Amino acid sequence: QVQLVESGGGVVQPGRSLRLSCVASGFTFRSYGMHWVRQAPGKGLEWVAVIWYDGSDKYYADSVKGRFTISRDNSKNTLSLQMNSLRAEDTAVYYCARGNTAMLNALDYWGQGTLVTVSS
Amino acid sequence: AIQMTQSPSSLSASVGDRVTITCRASQDIRNDLGWYQKKPGKAPKLLIFAASSLQSGVPSRFSGSGSGTDFTLTISSLQPEDFATYYCLQDYNYPRTFGQGTKVEIK
Numbered sequence: 001q002v003q004l005v006e007s008g009g010g011v012v013q014p015g016r017s018l019r020l021s022c023v024a025s026g027f028t029f030r031s032y033g034m035h036w037v038r039q040a041p042g043k044g045l046e047w048v049a050v051i052w053y054d055g056s057d058k059y060y061a062d063s064v065k066g067r068f069t070i071s072r073d074n075s076k077n078t079l080s081l082q083m084n085s086l087r088a089e090d091t092a093v094y095y096c097a098r099g100n101t102a103m104l105n106a107l108d109y110w111g112q113g114t115l116v117t118v119s120s
Numbered sequence: 121a122i123q124m125t126q127s128p129s130s131l132s133a134s135v136g137d138r139v140t141i142t143c144r145a146s147q148d149i150r151n152d153l154g155w156y157q158k159k160p161g162k163a164p165k166l167l168i169f170a171a172s173s174l175q176s177g178v179p180s181r182f183s184g185s186g187s188g189t190d191f192t193l194t195i196s197s198l199q200p201e202d203f204a205t206y207y208c209l210q211d212y213n214y215p216r217t218f219g220q221g222t223k224v225e226i227k
Contacts, residue, residue, distance in 0.1 A: 035216075037164070039158075044205075044207065044218060044219075044220050044221040045156070045158065045164060045207050045209075045218045045221070046218065047209070047215060047216040047217065047218060050214065050216070059214035059215060060215065061215045062121065062215065095163060095164065097164075100169075103154075103166075103169040103170065103173070103175075104151075104152050104154075104169055104170045104211050105211045106154040106166055106169035106170070106175075106209075106211060107154070107156075107164070107166060107209070108166050108169070108175065110163035110164055110165070111163060112162075112163050113163060
């Protein structure tokens with residue numbers, strides 16, 4: 001069965017960096033685009049970033065552009081999100097999700113999320 | 121970026137009620153829209169893709185309609201497990217954008 005397991009969350013001071021990972025299993029990881037989506041406490045869902053199945057293209061939300069970098073290692077079935085210059089408003093649960101081209105790139109599987117808290 | 125406007129932001133309904141949630145896009149997005157259910161402490165769940173296609177395993181009481189700029193999610197007979205927050209997400213272009221959510225509460 002498809003599984004996505006995020007890790008790397010924690011408490012970090014403003015201005016510092018953190019790297020999130022998402023390990024995929026149960027499907028051919030290298031064939032799917034992958035996304036990060038976040039939800040701040042008490043707020044709605046916010047799309048963060050996407051990376052093409054082969055890593056050839058990436059897009060970001062304006063709120064994280066220039067600070068966050070999405071990447072993947074298809075040999076290790078792993079998706080990553082490098083988060084630099086973190087701000088209090090980046091505090092959120094971060095989810096990785098699979099984009100399914102057969103469903104017009106809808107996000108059909110999600111991990112359980114990892115909490116990032118940016119606080120001094 | 122495309123703006124997605126959902127309404128209402130919250131609603132109260134009873135078990136067995138018919139519930140309708142709407143989502144309006146700031147430009148034509150064809151049928152490139154999905155609906156997601158979010159419960160506290162749980163991962164979001166895809167309900168509908170391509171505006172009207174039911175995701176495998178999702179009960180048939182959920183349905184989606186619309187194209188262009190106006191979309192609707194309907195729950196034909198609300199069940200206890202349906203109390204949650206619902207989001208639309210445009211899949212037309214990047215950056216992807218969610219609606220602000222509709223919280224469905226028990227009346």
